[in-house]
Amino acid sequence: MAQLQPRHHNLHLPGVTLPGHRFAIGPETPLRLDCGVSLSRLDIAYQTYGQLNADRSNAILVCHALSGDQFVMERHPVTGREGWWENMVGPGLTLDTDRYFVICANVVGGCMGTTGPSDIDPATGKPYGLTFPLITIADMVRAQKLLIDHLGIESLFCVTGGSMGGMQALQWAVSYPERVFTCVPIATAARHSAQNIAFHEVGRQAIMADPDWCGGDYLAHDKRPRRGLAVARMAAHITYLSEATLHRKFGRNLQDRREVAYGFDADFQVESYLRHQGSAFVERFDANSYLYITRAMDYFDLASEHGGMLANAFRGTKSRFCVISFTSDWLFPTTQSREVVHALNAVAANVSFVEIATDKGHDAFLLDVPEFFATFSGFLNGAAEHRGVK
Amino acid sequence: MDGNAVTRPSTIRVDLQLVADMVTARSRVLDVGCGDGALLDYLVHFKQVDGRGVELSQAGVNACVRHGLPVIQGDADTDLKDYPSDAFDYVILSQTLQATRDPRIVLRHLVRIGQRAIVSFSNFGFWRVRWHLAWHGRMPVAEAPGLYWYDTPNIHPCTITDFVDLCRELDIAIESGLALDRRGRTRRLNSPGFFANLFGEQAVFLLRRP
CATH class of the missing domain: 1.10.1740.110 (Rna Polymerase Sigma Factor; Chain: A)
Incomplete structure (x- = not known):
């Protein structure tokens, strides 16, 4: 796969070459965005960890949060700090890279290699700036789906993420239910609250x-x-x-x-x-x-496209869900996770729901919370057994 | 981490076994008040059911999910209304009815959500309970030592006769019933009467809409 070239004029990072993979989408398959505009050129920067197994059944898509990126479990090429989910993803950890093939892509609109407002608009030769089209969580997921197609993965074993990553996981389960075996939305909501x-x-x-x-x-x-x-x-x-x-x-x-x-x-x-x-x-x-x-997070409201009934968004789903919230998270409080759970119950979906007791707030999903890891591992093990992932 | 290494007992508590025996293999099951998931785990692995659980205690829920069981934190009194009708073949309420705030509403939901409902409970008409109350003049401390009348979650205990009457009142059909005596022997409750109510320590009923 091609090495990413530094294209971040605004970041002024001479000599920093972003490691990882790049998937270039050309005008032959434009990405049609919710706002009505199509992106005819789109680069997606992504990282993978572990090996895809022979029947391609062990892929886990990790969706990053607002300020995250694709560097999940390695030293960050810009900051030099450790990956944002290094305690979750790795050999022998919850998302066990000896067992699973973990993918994480920088979101559309981001600034770590995937096309965003700081990139050059091919039409003008200048940075997009505010001429970049408004994007939504569903747009981010559409782009990820093109990547997953490109990687030849028919069905993701798991889509997961915290906060905005959890929104994407939920959107995946709604947009492409047949491609999602398990969905683990963490510290998130089906719509962004007024607060x-x-x-x-x-x-x-x-x-x-x-x-x-x-x-x-x-x-x-x-x-x-x-x-x-x-x-x-x-x-x-x-x-x-x-x-x-x-x-x-x-x-x-x-x-x-x-x-x-x-x-x-x-x-x-x-x-x-x-x-x-x-x-x-x-x-x-x-x-x-x-x-x-x-803005993409603000616009997120899964129920709105389904007559205001969140349950309708999930009707007929065969995916297995594990919804996780944290007691001290006041940004995405448990009540909002519970709304998702109620909607899933209303369509008799296969859903687990745990609220983890911690005083670490919303960021708990990034931190060392053993009960959280144990629950997530247990859920994945049960699902892996069901799917026959060794 | 190797979650596959979880040891799985092939036997469960005898009252749970009675419940499990009433469940058809490979059916869809909702276990309301599933505790640590012992029954659900047995049903999923030995009867290949598509099972779900609801449990009030967070510790119970977390234990279940850690073992790969699909369980949510929820309350039988408030959350059953969110489930669609006929979503399951069986809805199980094992040793939980007596802890609900409104057993009538819960029972109606059970037979609405499931084609059939299985309800088990400790019989308050059991002779030892009666003896305890009659002789000591004190509330029986049946379920667990240390749970006195003021701190037990079991706010609505009932007898087999009470339960049969309630089913009749709610127009819920009893398909079969079993009483379990102190030695673990079962007795069919075809016509639950005086003796069953006296010698049955536990009762298990298979219910359906009329």
């Missing part, structure tokens, strides 16, 4: 209020809305944690000082932490991608 849309709007406004955003055309001006994107990330990061986590990690501890400085420096450790989160994010994420992807 979550509100948080996203704060983030977008922060980006757009940054003069360096330049009406979305910052690449042409050789600028980047660093401050705006950092603030967006800081606000969002709070929603991924819980009060208990913040209290345990930081309390009211002061940063490198014995008493408050009567100023607006980062007196408190929690401020310093958030500032770090913001500035680190800017180094690896494109501001316009952030606008597009948050």
